Amino acid sequence: MFLLSICQWLDSTRLNAAMRMSTWFFPVFDTIHTLGIVLVAGTIMLVDLRLLGLALPSEPVTAVVQRIVPWTLRGFALMFVTGALLFSSEAVKLYHSPAFRIKLVLLALAGLNALIFHLTIYRGVANWDPVAAVPVRARLTGLLSLAFWIAIIAAGRAIAYGSGYDLG
Amino acid sequence: MMAISLLPVFEWMESTPVGQTIRHSAALIALLESIHLIGLTLLLGTILMVDLSLLGLGIGRSPASRIARELRGWTAAGLVIMLVSGPVFLSSEAIRCYRSPAFWTKMALLAIAVTFHFTIHKKVVFEEPAAPRQPARWTACLSLGLWTSVALAGKAIAIFQPPG
Numbered sequence: 001m002f003l004l005s006i007c008q009w010l011d012s013t014r015l016n017a018a019m020r021m022s023t024w025f026f027p028v029f030d031t032i033h034t035l036g037i038v039l040v041a042g043t044i045m046l047v048d049l050r051l052l053g054l055a056l057p058s059e060p061v062t063a064v065v066q067r068i069v070p071w072t073l074r075g076f077a078l079m080f081v082t083g084a085l086l087f088s089s090e091a092v093k094l095y096h097s098p099a100f101r102i103k104l105v106l107l108a109l110a111g112l113n114a115l116i117f118h119l120t121i122y123r124g125v126a127n128w129d130p131v132a133a134v135p136v137r138a139r140l141t142g143l144l145s146l147a148f149w150i151a152i153i154a155a156g157r158a159i160a161y162g163s164g165y166d167l168g
Numbered sequence: 169m170m171a172i173s174l175l176p177v178f179e180w181m182e183s184t185p186v187g188q189t190i191r192h193s194a195a196l197i198a199l200l201e202s203i204h205l206i207g208l209t210l211l212l213g214t215i216l217m218v219d220l221s222l223l224g225l226g227i228g229r230s231p232a233s234r235i236a237r238e239l240r241g242w243t244a245a246g247l248v249i250m251l252v253s254g255p256v257f258l259s260s261e262a263i264r265c266y267r268s269p270a271f272w273t274k275m276a277l278l279a280i281a282v283t284f285h286f287t288i289h290k291k292v293v294f295e296e297p298a299a300p301r302q303p304a305r306w307t308a309c310l311s312l313g314l315w316t317s318v319a320l321a322g323k324a325i326a327i328f329q330p331p332g
């Protein structure tokens with residue numbers, strides 16, 4: 001209920017009214033948001049595929065991570081800022097959308113998966129990259145990340161088309 | 169003139185069982201859009217890496233040709249996913265798309281992007297490392313610009329209601 005009251009407050013703000021009145025706000029921010037997700041997923045998937053041994057076999061994992069992850073983070077910043085604004089333009093509606101809740105949980109899981117990877121297996125990357133095969137746990141990170149991001153994209157589309165809006 | 173003669177094709181597409189089934193299912197529309205977006209993600213992600221290499225921002229000191237070769241399969245996979253899911257999706261609202269300037273803009277941009285990708289872009293990427301840098305930079309910028317505008321035009325199909 002605490003979260004719901006925050007959403008109700010967001011819906012009552014002047015910013016919210018301005019965003020709702022505007023005809024261009026939603027299409028423009030939704031488009032930037034989509035490009036942000038494509039940038040995040042498109043770059044992180046390459047890291048995932050590298051960990052799984054399915055792409056860029058002659059590039060060391062460290063080189064791939066160093067060059068690609070900054071782009072993932074840029075995309076994430078874009079996606080997060082536009083996402084937060086889109087959310088605050090229809091907070092209560094989204095609060096009741098199951099697809100939106102699932103998307104947030106998936107985002108948290110994807111983030112946690114990446115965080116655990118960086119704090120554990122990736123710390124010892126010098127021991128296995130590029131001489132040995134990618135450890136099973138790192139491959140598992142890649143596989144989970146791929147699955148999470150595919151699901152996040154699908155959940156995002158489900159918010160737009162889902163019946164979730166009516167369940168509240 | 170060409171567009172006029174294509175109307176019956178679009179009408180037929182929309183009348184097919186596939187078109188009619190998707191048209192009446194929000195779940196199928198969301199699924200197809202998701203698949204189409206995942207294809208776009210693969211395509212743009214891989215092309216971005218190749219173009220960054222052309223701009224001198226690639227992975228390590230690896231030449232763009234090696235990055236392109238090692239990602240070629242995934243670029244192709246992304247393109248195939250988009251070229252299969254696109255027409256299927258199109259069949260659910262073919263007549264609306266036929267009347268949509270955004271749709272025809274997207275098709276034109278797509279034709280230009282694909283042609284550019286498999287001709288000039290390919291040639292520049294796989295040229296000898298001694299190739300001059302400036303054309304490589306232009307090629308990378310043009311490539312990123314073209315593919316991004318294809319994506320933007322795609323979004324515009326949904327945003328703008330066709331006239332009439």
